[in-house]
Amino acid sequence: MEYLTIALSKGRLADLSIELFEKVGLDCSEFKNSSRKLILFDETNKVKFFLVKPADVPTYVEYGAADMGIVGKDTLMEEGRNLYEVLNLGFAACRMVLAGPKELQGRLDQLNNKRVATKYPRVAREYFQYKRKESVEVIKLNGSVELAPLVGLSEVIVDIVESGRTLKENGLVILDTIADISARLVVNRVSMKMKSDRINKIIDGLRGQLGER
Numbered sequence: 001m002e003y004l005t006i007a008l009s010k011g012r013l014a015d016l017s018i019e020l021f022e023k024v025g026l027d028c029s030e031f032k033n034s035s036r037k038l039i040l041f042d043e044t045n046k047v048k049f050f051l052v053k054p055a056d057v058p059t060y061v062e063y064g065a066a067d068m069g070i071v072g073k074d075t076l077m078e079e080g081r082n083l084y085e086v087l088n089l090g091f092a093a094c095r096m097v098l099a100g101p102k103e104l105q106g107r108l109d110q111l112n113n114k115r116v117a118t119k120y121p122r123v124a125r126e127y128f129q130y131k132r133k134e135s136v137e138v139i140k141l142n143g144s145v146e147l148a149p150l151v152g153l154s155e156v157i158v159d160i161v162e163s164g165r166t167l168k169e170n171g172l173v174i175l176d177t178i179a180d181i182s183a184r185l186v187v188n189r190v191s192m193k194m195k196s197d198r199i200n201k202i203i204d205g206l207r208g209q210l211g212e213r
Helices: 012-023 054-062 073-079 121-131 165-169 189-194 196-209
Strands: 004-009 039-042 047-052 068-072 084-088 094-101 115-118 137-140 156-161 172-181 183-187
Touching (some): 004 012, 047 054, 054 068, 054 073, 054 183, 073 094, 073 121, 084 196, 115 121, 121 137, 121 156, 165 172, 183 189, 183 196, 189 196
Parallel strands (some): 004 047, 004 068, 115 137, 115 156
Antiparallel strands (some): 039 047, 068 183, 094 172
8 A cells, every 4th residue: 555645844733743643543653762764654554754844844745745744824824835725723823913013003004115024925915915905025034023123124023923922022012913823734636636535534533533523
């Protein structure tokens, strides 16, 4: 039997994903070892897992190197890949928001030539273009975007927040919520047809664990 291949995001998302897969009968015992292997196997169910950076999961799935993957909705929004998003797994929940200094509350429309700092340039650009009908300058950052308004690099930021504590500690507030974010199960379009029985069995198992009907 051919392996069913699943791409997982390295880090906390992988740990939570593994817990869920174990509950639906997959053998994830290889993950318990302190190995640095990037590919791990469940020989009983003929499933192959591999670990990649979160931003790469949609790419592996779209191109068929992985049949399935688990990744955050924020990454899916930013990457815009051609795949099936089949299940909201609910964990790793947070929000994608527009944030800025408190004095901008209710006054955002009065600002001309807005600069937006973010790790998510695609999301930011589409939010302003389609929701706010504005053209903005988007500044891509890789580090702490909360710093940008504090030093004059940008007026506002687009970022994900969990508790909002970091924003508050830096004198920033949420100006708008762009999207609710959580882990999603994604499937390659061809794999969904060619391996539908095995994939749907896993999807149904996961859905049962999540209490969905």
